[in-house]
Amino acid sequence: MPMPDASTPVAADHESLRDALVRGNATLARIGPILAHLMATPDHSLFSDEIIARIRGMCHHLAWQVLRAQAEAAGQAGREAFAERHGAALAEHMLATPGLLAHCHALALEWQLTERLETQYGIDPVLSPLVQELIASEDSGLASSAMASLTAQARFAQAQRRMELPLAELPGDIFHDLLMNWRAYSGQLRSDAMIRAEAKLRNAFDEGAGRIALMSRVIASMGGEGRRALDIDHGGAAFYLTALATRTGQSRVAAVLSTNHEQTARLALGLRGAGLDSAEVERQVLRIDPKAVPAREIAEMPPEAARQILSESASAGVV
């Protein structure tokens, strides 16, 4: 734009400074509520630094994998460099997706629980008594899927220690959302290479080979026996959470969140809904959180009623 006189640049400078202040104010305005929330929350187990770092790590890794596939399809030299260059921006973009964020959050919490159980009770993160028993099962189908889930759990442990999350481990819906998100991020720049890369990623995807699907499949194959996974010492955290989710119709994210010690009622209801008797429910709740006050109300409650209450609270948008 032509500058007719000398005063305009000065005015423009002022304007841009004011804009910067307005943007700054918006950020500062958020400090209060966040800080107040953090200070008021008695514990930070749901968003401790560790959890936040893990979520960030997983999102970066996801972004990096997508970009690497893109660079590969484009035949670009220096694929790593390409992924490094754009990784942070795409990861930021992905962090804005609630579904993915919730999934990563739940994984981080699950891993934290797994590690805690190992230190407190010596429960192996990968090889629980239940898994050992299933691998030796006479039902060869069940034995083989138990074996596959063991491998998948070992992979998960490794990935969590590296704060990574392989694309293949995502549930189908989240994987789809992520690809759509990547499209949106690329916008007009969507090239043939990206279309090729996306098709390749979609073709390679097999939800049934992911850890969560494999575990759900084992629990489903066990039928009524699946209840045995609800003893956390016997099943281990991963199977415990999977059985809790599948047997109560909750999402796995909701099942993971219910193990937080602020969510004792949710956990008790879930266990009751999954078919445990009240003594078992109490034992399991105390095992997860020794300081918890067991909810007596659920003793007489039929499992259907417990599931009903849970599903109502889920539809109210809590989880």
Next chain:
Amino acid sequence: MASVESRYIATAKADAEGRLIEADEVLARLQQACGGTIGSRIAIPELLALVEKAQRYGLRLARQFEAVDGENRVTAWVEIAPQSSDEDADSGSTIDVVSWHSEGLPPENDIEAARRRVEINRHLADCTARLDSSQRLLSIDTQAPDLAEFADAALANVGRPWTDLVSLPGNSHQQPLHWRLLDGTKCTVEGSSRSWTAHLEPLGQPQPGSAGFVLYLTADSPLSAGLTNEEATGPDGPSFGRDLTPVLRQPINRIIANAETIRTKLAGPLADEYSSYAADIATAAQHLLALIDDLSDLEVVESDDFATAPDRIELADVARRACGILGVRAREKGITLVAPPEGESQLAIAEFRRVLQILLNLVGNAIRYSPEESQVWIRLDRIGNRALITVADQGHGLEDAQKEQVFEKFERLGRSGDGGSGLGLYISRRIARAMDGDLTVESAPGLGARFTLSVPAADEMREIPR
């Protein structure tokens, strides 16, 4: 990635529209229990949602689904793989069942069952009425066309018990009875041929019915089902034009071809009488073929959805084309066809193919019924916004009574054995009228006949020539 050794309990295939094309035992039985069949859309709600999701995403999914087959709750783990090939974006998917558990449903509690029954009645009812606590009508609402009459009658009788407005079989009691006795009774309604079931939903607490009732009338059959049954008897029979014509054409063409071969002695010398028999066979077969064409045309023009595709056409072109096609036949009889002179033009709005069909019929008739060494003229004209094309001959002409008769179906005016079906003029007039035109005849005995086709005239030729 570790692969799982999987023995599938059952496999199935679904097509791109979510229809279950094939399925093994357990799935097929569940599909039936849910009200579907092999070949129909997947009737298992959660499975359908999974299949559709897998196809939409283009991803292999592995999930659990639950269903109820009437007596048992089924929980199954399935793997769904969309089958996408490059040329065909979505060509269905395979469904592999990995595990399958079924357990008896717990007995339903009575309150739940009652609530669900009310829900079902509410959704299925064709007629809803509000009653007061003595079952007297307060208001009525219906969308069903066969209940309109009933609703009008009922509205004129607001305040009367609803049982006075419908016919209850075996109605000898003082009505209305207690609502529990009336709930679920069959009844018939004036103006509707369907049989109806009445359901009463009591309102008010603590005494049910203290605040009145909602009356639901539910029909035993949907209204449309009756109509489709009637329709089914019509067009569902074998259709001559659609089904038989192609089948008949082939053998008849073969008869004609072989008879022509014999007639022209292509396969070797032959006595002349045999050659002329063969000529008769060929002529008869040609007649048969023409008859079949006429009959299938008849079916087309008589169907309700017959429509032509109007376009701007040049009638002079059509006339010359007809003369060209029938020129040989005319010369065989020594008849001269006089086409519109070169340079003459008349534009019209009609379908070229259909106008040509009519003209071939008219000129063909003229050749057939004109004396030898005579002339047949084709003239163009315009009166107001009508474009006219006239075929005039020097034949015997028609009596006044015959002028309308010739357009009747199967009308031969007492002739036989000349290769006509009696359908040509009938079909031609039907086509003419379908093009917003008409076909008329002027004639007097001994003075020949003039058949005139009139169609809407057009003023200018389209910018881009055909």
